[in-house]
Amino acid sequence: MQASGAPGTHPTWTSSDKDLVGCSLAAGRLWFTTAFGILNEVYSPRIDLPQIRDLGFIVADGQGFWVEVKRLESYRTLVPQVGVPAIEIVHAHPRFELRLRIAPDPQREVLLIDVSLQGDDTLRPYALLAPHLGGTGYDNLAEVGTHGGRRMLWAEQGPFGLALAAVDRSQCDAWGAASAGYVGASDGWQDFDRHGRLTWEFDTAGPGTVALIGALPRAATLALGLAASRESAATLAVAALCQPFDAAWAAHVGAWQAWHQQVQQPAGLPPALAEQLATSAMVLRVHQDKNFVGAMVASLSVPWGNSNDNIGGYHLVWPRDLVESAGALLALGAVPEARDVLRYLVATQLAAGNWSQNQWLGGKPFWQGCQLDEAAFPVLLAAALAERDALDGIEVAAMIQRALAFIASNGPASQQDRWEEDAGINAFTLATCIAAFVCGAPWLAEPASSWALRIADDWNSRIEEWTAVQDTALARAHGVAGYYVRIAPPVDTDGLRHLERVLAIKNQIRDPGLPAEDQVATDFLHLVRMGLRDPGDPLVVDTLKVADALLRVETPAGPAWHRYVGDGYGEHDDGSPFDGAGRGRAWPLLSGERGHYELAAGHDPLPYLQAMASMVGRCGLIPEQVWDEPTSPRPWLALGKPTGSAMPLVWAHAEFVKLAASRGLGRPFDRPEALWRRYGGRRPAPAEALWSPRAPISQMRAGQALWLCLPRAARVHYGMNGWQGVTDSDTAENGLGQHVLALPASSLAAGMRIDFTCFWLDSGSWEGEDHRIDVF
Template identity: 60%
Template sequence: MGTFGGHHSAAPGAGHSDGGHMEAPGVPGIPPTWTSSDKDMVGTSLGPARLWFTVGHGIVNEVYWPRVDIPQIRDLGFVVADGRGFWSEVKRGTDYTVSTPGPGIPAVQVLHRHSRFELALRITPDPDRDVLLIEVELTGNGDLAPYALLAPHLGGTGRGNRAEVFTNRGRVVLCAEQGPFALALAAADASQRDAWRTAGAGYVGASDGWQDFARHGAMTWTYDRAGPGNVALMGKLPRRAVLALGFGSGQEAAATLAISALVQPFEAVWREQVRAWQAWHTEKAHAKGLPGEFHEKVHLSAMVLKAHQDKTYPGAMVASLSIPWGNSTDDIGGYHLVWPRDLVESAGALLELGAEEEARDIIRYLIATQLEDGRWAQNQWLGGTPRWSGIQLDEVAFPVLLAAALAEHEAFGGIEARDMVRRALAFIVRQGPSTDQDRWEETAGINTFTLAVAIAALVCGAGFLDESERGDVLLLADDWNAHIEEWCAVEDTRLARTHGVGAHYVRVAPARVISDRTALQDIVPLKNRDRDPGLPAAEQVSTDFLQLVRFGLRQPDDPLVRNSIALVDALLRAETPSGPLWRRYIGDGYGEHPDGRPYDGTGMGRPWPLLAGERGHYALLAHEDAEPYLRTMAAVSGRLGLIPEQVWDGDPRPREGLHPGRPSGSAMPLVWAHAEFVKLAVSLREERPVDRPEAVWLRYAGRRPRPTCAHWSPRMPVATIRAGQALRVLHEAPAVLRWGIDGWREASETPTTPGLLGLHVADLPTAGLQPGQVVNFACDAWPGRECSVTVVEAEA
């Protein structure tokens, strides 16, 4: 009953009355969107409650339940009004402060200031119930009152929600429901009695509470229900109250949780949230031995990592509790998905923070969600159902590196990962060295970052294999490592001449570069652009090559590395008031448009703070000062230190909330960026990249190998081998290889034998051939295809 026995006010053209109940007009409301991704804080409890929350612009926005990948509301904000025409929606003001009781403690204090009032909020989850509690205190002169305004997005969308104001055992509750999800917003005064003074439901943009204030300067509409559609709920509160937002399988279940959470002192719940998180930080000893100025940021990053883990699926972590450019889209996915790459990058940071059990949960989760062919989905819902279907070779390799890292830390805890590792390596061997998508999920070909991760996985994964397989895998790793420059480096290019550098790495090389280096002149498409003419591969550069140094495949003073550093500094470095940052690659289109409009499938790429972290790791290895890169990552963060995905680097655009050197409208926080911050901070203490695999460093120490065996396969049809190398031909099924020398002289047949992780191999005795000689071969499995490999000079 919207007015609790009083008169129902109706807008012009209002709906009908049905047995004393009023249906709000304006079905289905305006098309829904999410809220801004500009978060002040994110959090959860360390108790059994399955609820996560975010705070942005000084109010609660997305709340996730019962899993960290299902947002259930758009926002829960406040209007302050006197009922006589004055009203102010606090989220639209800029004069507010937000704080927490300590670094990395997700209990949030907000103070909104206005010339006529101050609105103080304290926000904390109940550790034992699926309920978020908000303490509200309004001060100011006149007949002011706070009004709570709730926008449900149950099941991850604003479409098809139903809202209702109803009485539950004598208490008024604001409820919404859609499918298996329901929420209830209850309120209590200082005596724990029902605090709602009046309440109503409506359709967003037509009959919701905000529209009521915009038209009448007061709350005059008190409809009992609305829906299905994009709905909202509003209720008037006393100046001091506690709100409880509960979630359940139905309205009554959600109301029971919300009301029970109110029948306890708010202060007790607040203190328990603070105590539990302080104890967790103390147990992990996150900041031990780190530079003092970074202690608080490390504690915050540790909390961000922990708070993005699910409780139904331990070990699953979403990429961000936000939706990039959320106020322009109703995308159900956002970044509330599991990317294996982000997950393993986060696991590495957790290991360095002493959170070994959390890292073990991640490897367990990865074992459980590995696909039959040995890979992982590009991204997936927490239960393992794939969302996007792209194949990214680095995402197959990263779980192998996590297994190796757990082994290095002696932290496996009895987990058996050999089968997982073997199946992942088998996929890498069959599909590599080219990937269908790079780490930015856009471009096929041979990419230095992906190749570095894949080679590292082969080397580290070999340690999990039987001795009979280990040597063959290491031979392939050496072969790929030795080809990096042949596949991914160019010299005497237009870019090199313009910027006065020599040979340098490219962003990505088309796969056919394996057999023909002229492929480096092929046009490679640029994604996310309004008009995409593409660019030749030789003219596309990125920071991805830094992974070669970080993982110990190349030395920091390698001339190719130095030249590439000079080139990306000239082309991708962005000077901002917060410090230097780097864009991903030339021609990137993933970011706001130049006029500040949100990314909408096209745009202009902006600088990424995590790339400053990657550059800091290079600086550490190059014996340069790496601390400034950490300071930049801290300086570009949000109000309480959350690190964004991207930073605005254009002219100030205050109307769009875009300021140079500050977070853009992309995801914030980006968990991967917080993991990178932690790793760089710990790497400073250890004086080496802490995620550099030890086995890779011991094998290569930054030096290019000279493999004794070359490999050829239909996916890796090399055109040359070095004098002195044997040639191993790989095939997925048994076959007989016919081969000869210099136009089929001395022709013979060699059957394949099982080997190399399920492939079939034929070893040709080519080590005695001289430069200029040609090996010819064919197979019935390749009808009409005759292959040849030329012997070239051995390296000096």
């Protein structure tokens, strides 16, 4: 019989506030998440493909009493060992105790759940399953059927199938009454809500947003199989049930225990932090795909997923997050896995030399933005492996040349900063790109190699010119001379920054209309971490004072920071989910970044490691954000504890691992050695000045050489002091996608100037604009 109420309510995912994430270390291509005491999204056969919304349980007596256990909010979790992703969940109620043990089948795309109900003998458990096959809650088909004589709850959508099988302790088919329905209309939860018991037994539902329910004995084992069809999924599920659950559990736990023996632990970590490092190592390992080796998603979660059906969520690859995670793998001694990341990045580089803002595992772009730091990070990973003599024959020269050419041609302003919002010049992005030029130069042939260093020196010398302000109202209010801004608008052709202009904040309900000079972020700390500026530099110290006053949050766990002034990426004031706007909350990740600064400044970063380790969920997962107000508008929000943002955030776990490793080394683990040798925290004073349409200058020092860096081949028409002694010269390609020409300016004295314009050789047309650079 077909259920009524098609197509069901608008589907959503579950909350991203996870308790645990896990996978098998063997061949099984399945990843699982738990939260609120039940199973949440399960991903298969790739880590970017969630196939269910959740699998929960109702306990009922058939006479009107019933409880959905995830709403009890009275459960405890146990793991066999810290850092082992197998979980026992115990739900407590005055009438019963429901015990669930969850572990994957090591070899198959099957998740096993052992169910045990104790207490009132009149009660029995019911499994409630919400398919989201193919990564969506739409157009799913659900059915109560049979496979090989066994009853199944199964579902299909396109090329994906699901089967939920059950056996009792005698290995007999365990399903009792069962039903398929449309969510919000005829699903099992609605049946219990209206009748206090399971009265509907619909055979099929769909296409639409569907759910399945089935009665179980008080002790049973479930097998959730995922495959290319429901029959294939059922075969996998039945095969997995042919072994005792305890055997699968022991094999899974033993494999993870053996894996942890290979993980490098930094010396001197207190026991609690050593346990957190084991959890963070596990999180990094779990988020690796088994099909596209080297790919890692940002999180097995959908931020505020219980309010939307976003098909992307965080189960996508961000090149920045991926390289940050690869750095943590190096810190853990997982060098082969870090190499796999580099190979994956080489394979997914775009023709222009950059990488997608984020992408599905196979390389198909999801969002369409461009962030220059994401073009630079893969170069830094190659250099980090090379520093350890661990490239193992990977050919990276072509990748590096294309990446640096992209940065040279498009920088220093980025279409988006690392927070994926405004265009402009950002200190974090600049530091990463400068590092990439220096670290990548040895792989380049001449003249590209020299030009990579020339651009690095020029950009490094101009960081303050581009991204810092002095004597503003904000500076005076905080008693400092100046500070680095969050993002500076791109420099115009006269070399002006226009920091008084409003810089839009895109995730606010109402843009506060703040000028760029009033927006401060923590991104400037990366200048110290990379070795470009000394931690005691007066401008760094002043910016630290302003950032702490505006962005720091004190919590019972320790300090955390907002990303930037006016951030709106977080829950609303009433605790409701971020919905395209909200109020940005505090990030544990930024506590780790501050710890790296403190280490560079000669202080022990232990308090920041402890803060991060105290902002975790039940099983040690580090969230993207924590609640930042002393009062809570919702019961689940508490100061310094996870919000509905992504949890775990793999980048945050990577930051914890790297900070622990940095503490052991006495310096930032990911500071490139080549960068430190070249700059040592000191701002360079290059003998050459570079002009380009994207980084123009209006002045240069007397005695400096002058290079024009143009996007196209040109004949440059130039003269001195008001077009005297006019000369024409052609540019030459510099190996990084630019066409360059040295103008004879080094002999000009202060007060003189050089004028020029360009004739484009490819189009045979004049640029139509004159340029002037004054010498001082």
